[in-house]
Ligand SMILES: CC(C)CCOP(=O)(O)OP(=O)(O)O
Ligand SMILES: [Mg+2]
Ligand SMILES: [Mg+2]
């Protein structure tokens with residue numbers, strides 16, 4: 001049995017907040033993926049559904065209220081370049097603004113440099129957070145996803 005080279009995998013939830021043909025991204029300030037561009041999202045907490053976690057994390061981080069939340073895809077990401085090795089399974093969800101005019105707020109400036117809207121398939125900011133880069137590498141689009149849990 002191979003000895004463990006890091007802590008047990010944890011579960012993250014990343015949320016594609018969709019506005020027209022754009023998605024919301026922010027540059028992380030974190031021990032994990034510092035200075036990389038990521039979706040709003042975070043750790044799945046005890047007893048939470050994927051939908052509840054998506055709604056909570058988006059609200060906590062951007063102040064946005066989202067609806068029509070659905071599963072889109074999943075990644076299995078091992079972080080070996082971080083200060084300590086980490087392993088995350090990330091559940092990706094998609095949601096739409098309840099109020100299409102609502103503006104994102106940078107509610108946790110200690111964790112994020114700020115939020116902005118980007119076209120998914122062109123001029124994406126770099127570098128992307130590893131789980132998101134994994135999706136780009138495999139040609140994923142949140143606009144055409146039809147993967148089901
Ligand atoms: C590392 C990632 C895949 C899961 C955790 O995301 P996060 O660091 O944004 O976590 P929180 O928003 O819960 O602080
Ligand atoms: Mg969070
Ligand atoms: Mg987060």
Ligand SMILES: [Mg+2]
Pocket residue numbers: 041042043057
């Ligand atoms: Mg959290």
